[in-house]
Amino acid sequence: MYNILICDDQPDIVNALKIYLTPEGYKLFEAYTGKEALDIVKHNDIHLILMDVMMPGMDGITATAKVREVSNVPITLLTAKSETEDKVLGLNVGADDYITKPFAPVEVLARVRSQLRRYATLGACPEPNSGVVTIGGIILDDRTKTVTVEGESVALTPTEYAILHLLMTNPGQVFSTKVLYEAVWQEAALGSEGAVAVHIRHLREKIEINPSEPRYLKVVWGQGYKMEGKA
Numbered sequence: 001m002y003n004i005l006i007c008d009d010q011p012d013i014v015n016a017l018k019i020y021l022t023p024e025g026y027k028l029f030e031a032y033t034g035k036e037a038l039d040i041v042k043h044n045d046i047h048l049i050l051m052d053v054m055m056p057g058m059d060g061i062t063a064t065a066k067v068r069e070v071s072n073v074p075i076t077l078l079t080a081k082s083e084t085e086d087k088v089l090g091l092n093v094g095a096d097d098y099i100t101k102p103f104a105p106v107e108v109l110a111r112v113r114s115q116l117r118r119y120a121t122l123g124a125c126p127e128p129n130s131g132v133v134t135i136g137g138i139i140l141d142d143r144t145k146t147v148t149v150e151g152e153s154v155a156l157t158p159t160e161y162a163i164l165h166l167l168m169t170n171p172g173q174v175f176s177t178k179v180l181y182e183a184v185w186q187e188a189a190l191g192s193e194g195a196v197a198v199h200i201r202h203l204r205e206k207i208e209i210n211p212s213e214p215r216y217l218k219v220v221w222g223q224g225y226k227m228e229g230k231a
Contacts, residue, residue, distance in 0.1 A: 001025060001026065001027050002026050002027070002047040002048065002116050003026070003027045003028075003029065003044060003045055003046050003047050003048075004021060004026045004027070004028055004029070004046070004047065004048045004049075004050065004112070005028075005029040005030075005031060005037060005040055005041065005044075005046045005048070005049045005050070006018065006021075006028060006029070006030055006031070006050045007030075007031040007032070007033075007034065007036070007037040007049065007050065007051045007052055007055075007060070007063070008032070008050075008052035008055070008078060009032050009033065009052060009054075009055040009056060010052075011032070013052070013078070013101075014030055014032070017050060017108065018030075020105045020108050020109060021108070021109075021112065024109065024112075026112075029044060029046065032055075033055060033056070033057050033058060034051075034055055034057065034058030034059060034060060034062055034063030034066070035057060035058050035063075037049065037051065037063050037067070038058075038063055038066050038067060041067050041070065041071055041073065042070060046071070046073050047073065047074075047116060047119060048073065048074050048075075048076070048112060048115050048116055048119065049067065049073055049074070049075045049076070050076050050078055050099075050112075051063060051064060051075055051076070051077055051078065051095070052077075052078045053077055053078065053079045053080075053086045053087075053090065054080070054086075060077060060078075060086075060090065061086060061089055061090050061093060064077070064090055064093050064094055064095050065093040065094060067094070068093065068094035068157075072155060072156070072157050072158065073119075074096045074097075074115040074116075074118070074119050074157065074158055074159070075094065075095045075096055075097075076095070076096060076097045076098060076099055076111055076112075076115060077090045077095045077097070077098040077099070078098070078099055078101060078103075079098050079099070079100055079101065080100070080101050088194075088198060091195060091198035091199065091202070092198060092201075092202060094157060094202075096115060096157055096158065096159040097111060097114075097115060097159070097185070097195065098195075099111055110187060114185055114186050114187055115158075117186065118158050118159065118162055118184070118185075118186070119158045131143065133165075133168045133169055135168055135171060135216060135227060135229035136215065136216060136229045137149055137150040137151075138168070138207055138216060140164060140165060140168050142165065145161060147161065147164065147207070149206070149207050154206050154207060155206075156203070156206065159184060159199055160199055160202065160203050160206070162184045163180065163184055163196075163199055163200065163203060164203060164207070166180070166183055166184065167217065167225065167226065167227035168227050170227070171226075171227045171228070171229055172226060172227070172228070173226060174220045174223050174224045174225070174226045175224045175225055175226065176223060176224035177189075177193040177196045177197065177224060177225075178193055179224070180193075180196050180224065180225065181193050181195065181196050184196075196225075200217065200219075200225055203217060204217050215228070216228055216229055
């Protein structure tokens with residue numbers, strides 16, 4: 001059973017999400033402030049967070065950043081259409097995805113299933129037959145879902161890990177943002193490819209000595225991204 005934390009200062013939104021998710025068999029936790037959400041994460045085994053952006057006190061962006069200090073649990077932001085800057089900022093501080101309000105039940109369920117599937121496959125459950133991939137000073141161990149750079153452990157979110165795994169296991173191959181999105185998010189890329197650029201930038205900050213002049217994770221202008229080096 002997966003544990004999902006719903007955090008929104010509007011009880012109607014929380015109740016609506018509970019109606020969508022309860023039939024799926026998830027165990028649901030409720031929070032109405034960023035601080036409550038952070039406390040729940042610290043004291044419970046949470047597998048996914050649905051986090052509202054606009055909340056009084058500690059907002060969703062700040063709460064996301066603080067959650068990232070203690071956990072790599074997938075975080076999906078709940079945003080209004082007008083909150084474009086907040087979406088980008090949220091992705092920059094560690095969110096994995098976002099759902100725009102008002103949302104349809106089918107979209108919520110699809111996003112939740114996608115995040116949990118990626119979390120289970122790439123974040124929580126090692127695959128005994130998978131191996132180790134090395135490119136330069138980067139070592140990705142798919143048995144333990146860990147990454148080290150020059151001998152130092154690097155904490156990646158499940159989404160960042162999925163992107164890096166795809167690129168490292170296909171060195172030199174150029175992936176367009178559309179292909180990357182559909183491979184990692186496991187859904188059609190319908191104007192959401194911008195999320196890929198944000199995660200790539202965040203990933204560079206973790207694996208590159210100089211993110212502005214990357215040694216490994218290269219952009220091929222007009223085509224996409226590739227991992228440079230030999231596996």
